[in-house]
Amino acid sequence: MEEKIKVLLVEDEAIVAMDLAAGLERDGYEVTGIADNAETALELFKEYETDIVLMDVNIIGKKDGIDTATELLKHRSVPLIYLTAFTDTKTLERAKATHPAAFLAKPYTITNVRIAIELAISNFAVRTEQASGKLVPIDNKPPASPAELTEKETILQMNDYIFVKHNYIFVKLKLDDILYAEADNNYVQLVTAEKKLLLRLSLNQLIEKINYKPLVRIHRSYAVNINMIQSFSDQEVNLSQKQLPIGRSYKDEFLNQFRFR
The missing domain is CATH 2.40.50.1020 (LytTr DNA-binding domain)
Structure with missing residues (x-):
């Protein structure tokens, strides 16, 4: 059975999040959840199957998006795309440590996000080797x-x-x-x-x-x-x-x- 690609969206601006979610669903993706903080993001990530994560760097709470991404990736490896208005060198260096598939600066368009998702899935396409479990x-x-x-x-x-x-x-x-x-x-x-x-x-x-x-x-x-x-x-x-x-x-x-x- 054909299934939609499942996207977890972590974004602290509600209007931006809803607009992006609507655009992704129009394009045929399934948004499994929207979170604005690390705790909710982790709960959604554990509860729902996720193929790709769209992560804002600046989110609510003590942990920012980079810290949150680090926690999510400890549970399982999925493609990660950062969406952020922060493009300073320090932020970029921290983000690079999580090996993101893309880093989109705000304001972004749904077209740019769609292309980033396509590339992310391509570049992170993996298979599990039964003998070693290595991706x-x-x-x-x-x-x-x-x-x-x-x-x-x-x-x-x-x-x-x-x-x-x-x-x-x-x-x-x-x-x-x-x-x-x-x-x-x-x-x-x-x-x-x-x-x-x-x-x-x-x-x-x-x-x-x-x-x-x-x-x-x-x-x-x-x-x-x-x-x-x-x-x-x-x-x-x-x-x-x-x-x-x-x-x-x-x-x-x-x-x-x-x-x-």
């Missing part, structure tokens, strides 16, 4: 530039989810919800029970990029999530209301996914 960038590639993000299709992975560029924003998709992928010339169609997403890459590139073992190639034009298979024969696999052919050269690879007694 690493996908494909070990350097951070994406704005030009790279606009010139080609982008698919990113964070743990058990992928983020797919769709209608100018990233949408969140759980890997387990994928039914199958279908090659279409230089494109591939990623299919779930509720959605079809067209990506500008090959089927081989898709399989390599997301590194999701249940997604298995069964034909030159198809890869299927074996966890979604209802039944299969020598010639085809049956999903819910969908049959896909098994190519002769892919049959052995497909059968090797199962343990026969």
Whole structure:
């Protein structure tokens, strides 16, 4: 099932916060909460799933936004964007210690925030290595530039989810919800029970990029999530209301996914 990217907004100016939240929701993001102090921010961060944090430096209370970000990141690693009117050297040096994805000076526009979120998700896209639990960038590639993000299709992975560029924003998709992928010339169609997403890459590139073992190639034009298979024969696999052919050269690879007694 496709999910919206979840944003936690920490901002002490109520009007600014509400306006930004409304703009983000119009763009297809989900604002999971708005906080104006460190304590509330930490509570919301613990209670709700969060994909990205927008953090004002100057907030209510003894702890400022940088101190608050430090506390949040101790619990789990997520992309962080600072929104602030403070751009002095001391503030910037403190902020850099938390490794933010972006630092936006006020006044900002929703367009600038949207671009910053897109870059933040791209540059912080990570996957968890089961053996070590270490977070690493996908494909070990350097951070994406704005030009790279606009010139080609982008698919990113964070743990058990992928983020797919769709209608100018990233949408969140759980890997387990994928039914199958279908090659279409230089494109591939990623299919779930509720959605079809067209990506500008090959089927081989898709399989390599997301590194999701249940997604298995069964034909030159198809890869299927074996966890979604209802039944299969020598010639085809049956999903819910969908049959896909098994190519002769892919049959052995497909059968090797199962343990026969």
